[in-house]
Amino acid sequence: MKPAFSTVACPEWTLDQVAHHAEAWGFLGVELRSFGNGTSTLACDPALTSPAKTRAMFRRAGVTICGLATGVRFDDPITPPVLGQLLDHEQSVREGKSAIDLAVQLECPLVRVFAFELNGHERRGSGVARIVERLGKVADHCRNSGVRLVLENGGSFATSADLAEIIDKVNSPLLGAAYSPGVAALANEEPGAGVNVLGDRLMVAKFKDFRGGVPCALGDGTLRAREAAVALVKAGFTGWGVYEYDRLWFKEAGDIEEVMTRSARSLFEWSGRGVRAGAM
DSSP: OEEEEEGGGOTTSOHHHHHHHHHHHTOSEEEEEOOOTTOOSOTTOGGGSOHHHHHHHHHHHTOEEEEEEEEEEOOOOSSOSSTTOOOOTTHHHHHHHHHHHHHHHHTOOEEEEEOOOOOTTSOHHHHHHHHHHHHHHHHHHTTTTTOEEEEEOBTTBOSHHHHHHHHHHHTOTTEEEEEOHHHHHTTTOOTTHHHHHHGGGEEEEEEOOEETTEEOOTTSSSSOHHHHHHHHHHTTOOSEEEEOOOTTTOTTOOOHHHHHHHHHHHHHHHTTOOOOTTOO
16 A cells, blocks of 8 residues: 545645655655635645646655545535526536546546435435436546546445445446545444455545544544554555545644654555655
């Protein structure tokens, strides 16, 4: 497993700062979080910088752009919540395709998306069918691009079985799973169980840890991150393991330098790689 981290850890940093710190902390890769064109939520949003410039920054640092993480979700209802209101049912499809186009320019192999939430009054089959149709259109856009979609668990689709259901219905080699054992654990899934369920659908593992409701270094919290990582490696998973330190969403999170350095070391040790040379 190859250690990486998400830029949700450092929303106020520039891409150049991200690349520098990734190298110093000892990570091999970075997952770039993006909110798309015209947003300013992240100073390091790759949609705000020339892709060629971004590629050059990370190449100089010897760090791989391993993924583009979006918030694109395909769960918008068909029926308008207010009579007479028009809904744009293709917005998520356009956003997904735009993210793929950006990933192509960044020479980034993976784009993360979500299924997300089912309406409480809706039959599961109807909601899944809607998500599958839209997701399939975006997966088709990956064709001949060198980019693949990865669907992350969350919301109404929190477990590995939920991911497998949707991925199998889309039935595209261009769609795989981004599995977060921590999210699955909150839905009572055992650490490592997702490896057996997802099999070769699994393209990236996402790690996070919490203590007292606040993000913390990997292994310091209650989400059994070490058990999940060891199970993934034991099962032969060799893809990216991305640490999400959610400072973007939790302003009370601790010192970033200490947390990220320790988490990089943990990921290397758990994956049997030791500690990367040159890491703090």
